Amino acid sequence: MLTVGDKFPAFKLSAVKGGTEGLEGPGKSFTEISNDSDAGKWKVVFFWPKDFTFICPTEIAAFAKLNGEFADRDAVLYGASTDSEFVHLNWRVHNDDIRNLAIPMLADTKRELSSALGILDKNEGVALRATFIVDPDGTIQWASVNGLNVGRNPQEVLRILDALQTDELCPCNWNKGDAGLKPDELFKAA
Template identity: 80%
Template structure:
């Protein structure tokens, strides 16, 4: 699996657009998103195993609820599974929790991106619940993977993004607005 310090793989995937445009039907609902889309921004890329399941929509909706906070931090959120864009669209139409989704749903049907990242479950052949924070230079700065049956915490992803963007030493459970560690001050107090 690719991890911190690795370059996020180049990709080009069809996606269901965010917002009401995503519900316009097959002729207008889709767009291409690739490595250069949203260039210069932080990217939160999270994967779920399958559409029309139970844990997945809870996570997708939770990431979408925070999309404005991610945008305030100059970050975009991409949700990805190996289902097709047509399945994504149908799922949005029929699931109240994600119908008005404010983030795009990318279709990695050939498993090229999830395979390059090394996050495919060995038995099920679907993506694990992997999340990546990618800096504006395309370098992975944080990676987290859960098994297929355990949802993740998007609020924690936001907290980690805040910490990464300080470019400082952030202690355990650090939150935005709290003090960061200053080693020179710690050493001077000890002397």
């Protein structure tokens, strides 16, 4: 699996647009998103195993609820799975929790991005619940992966993004607004 310090792989994927544009129907609901999209911004890319499942919409909806907070931090959210853009669109239309989803849903149908990242489940052949925070230069600054049966905490991803953007030493349980560690002060106290 690619990890901190690795370049996020180049990609170009079809996606269902976020917001109401994503509900206009085939031909109008789709766009193409690549690693060059939203240049100069932080990117949070999260994967889920399959559409029309049980845990996935809870995570997607939870990320979407924080979309404004990620945007306030100059970050964009991209959700992705190995399902097609047509399956994504159908799922949005039929699931109240994600119908008005504000973020795009990327279709990694050839599994090229999932494979390049090393996040395909060996038994199921679908993406694990992986999350990557990528800096504006395209370098992975944080990576996390859960098994297929355990959801993640988008609020924690936001906390990690906040910490990464401070460029400071952030202790355990650090939250935005807390002071970072100052090594010079710690040595003086000893």
